[in-house]
Amino acid sequence: MENVKSPWPDPEGVIPVTDKSPEDANVTTRRFLDSLHVEMRIIDSVKPDLSTNIFGKTYSTPIMMPAFSHLNKTNSSKGKPMSEYAAAAKELNTLNWVGMETNETFEELSKEGADTVRIIKPFADHDRIFSEIEFARKCGAVAVGMDIDHVAGKDGNYDVVDGLPIGPVFFKDLLEYVKAAGVPFVVKGVLSVNDALMARDAGAAAVFVSHHHGRVPFGIPPLYILPKIKEALAGSGVSIFCDCSIDTGYDAYKALALGADAVAVGRGILMPLLKEGRKGVVRKVKGMNAQLSEMCIYTGVKDMKSFDPSVLHRL
Template sequence: MELAEVYNSAREKMKGYCRVCPVCNGVACRGEVPGMGGAGRGASFEANLAAWSKYQLEMRTIHQAKDPNTELELFGQKLTTPIIKAPVTGSTYNMGGSLREEEYANIVVGASKEFGTIAMTGDGADPTMYNSGLEAISEFGGFGIPIIKPREQKEIIRRIQLAEEVGAQAVGVDIDGAGLITMALKGQPVGPKTKEELEEIVNSTELPFILKGVMTLDEARLAAEIGIDTIVVSNHGGRVLDSTPGTADVLPEIVSEVGDRINILVDGGIRSGVDVLKALALGADAVLLARPLIIAAFGGEKEGFKMVLDKITIELKKAMILTGCNSIADIDGNILRKV
């Protein structure tokens, strides 16, 4: 299977939901939520990509970084790449439904494990979608991380208990889904959480807890204060609120504020290994990837998924060679120049 074949297959299977554009920048799919687009004018989706382009790389070629190591340890696991599959559900109403929800979950969890990384599974407007992710995580020996929508307290805690039962590596809430239109359309109540509610959720489990959807310093500080293990700097791929900053615009200040206290991941507009390198240089411990891997899964199932994941990891490794970074730990802001 060739990459072009994966993309052509995805374009056909996702017709009417994703155009599989040569550059996935949110322009053609503005406002298509449900679907693969960004909310409103799509400004937040576009801002994510624009924010990464504000940074250039300092090329260095007099050094010993001839065969860089892309491995790292996260959530108690040794991973071969700092790229983690972001939590996504809604095959039928976001991606066209050529894969059933259970099939999609099995592909991303299984292929991630085979590649040597970990997948996050999602929660959705159909409550059974969360179970599809759990079943895949259970099938692959607990190697996955379920992420729950900001539902009512008792529903979140019940879902956390289910995650514990399948032996998940960690668990979390994507609080940036508080205004997700697909949840409202399906009558699934979600909303913001108070500090006290988050404390109750964090204290309900011994698993590492992830809060996805942090975009400001005050909420990053709050997350650190209440014992959250990991935050994800994310605006939900630009799908919930128009006119937010790009994630790369806020990542450095959040790292500066709490990076020595908690793990920090980032997503939004990451399309290549060069983007991954920029994210790590800005202080992220790892990145989440969604749209490129969704397209890969629909276009080529497990083989296509691993092919795209390998492509982006190879791009990262090449960029590390040409910036003098021998390992993930070597990557820092000295390789960046802000435009």
């Protein structure tokens, strides 16, 4: 069995690849996050400024909303979940993300007033992709992007989502999508230096390091590959986002310290969203902001550009 070299030394010098199902990738990701510990750098430390610049706009926090899809089909007594978390993003002054939705639903969500990124599936029908890009831009999306990790189905063929066939993602197609976007383009589902560099060369404004909640069997933790992607993209101007198991401000801190410019919290807000709507999401993210600020004070981080990965130790 092949082993994956770790950027943090451990007794064997490797992390055994032992996942036996896609679900195990999430267990591995959680375990990896929890294995990272910090040293204190207290002297001269101050309360940090959490404000974060993304696509030329300033937000109050680097903790963003996730690219949820189809949540309005879920039973909730607190209004439409998709609209509720978009409203929460507006209140929190953070960037909102929307996954696979119809144009009509995306237009409805855009009216909540939050700066929003639309993530589009790699449909086999490329005309649909271009149409959704154009519609998102007309609705005022600050960026658009594509889930490149949503290609393979469990039957070994290309996936089918809501009856819509998915196709392969070719570099030549990415070039066309970036050209058509007219706004920053995000390549989401990057889990290798190879794809990060190809996204950069295609003209993407950002990459999103993610395994889509364990979608890929035996997927490595996003934070494991993050430092290598950060190094590979250094000086390129390409922003780096990250998600998967980001549930606390401490998790967010670790991702930011390892090279992410911002992070998305997904399932961490799901229950507060479904139970309390906008208020639950706002409460959850404000709590994460407090934890992030706490950890920054302990480690001498004064703003979101002052992280030092050497503060982290893998135990």
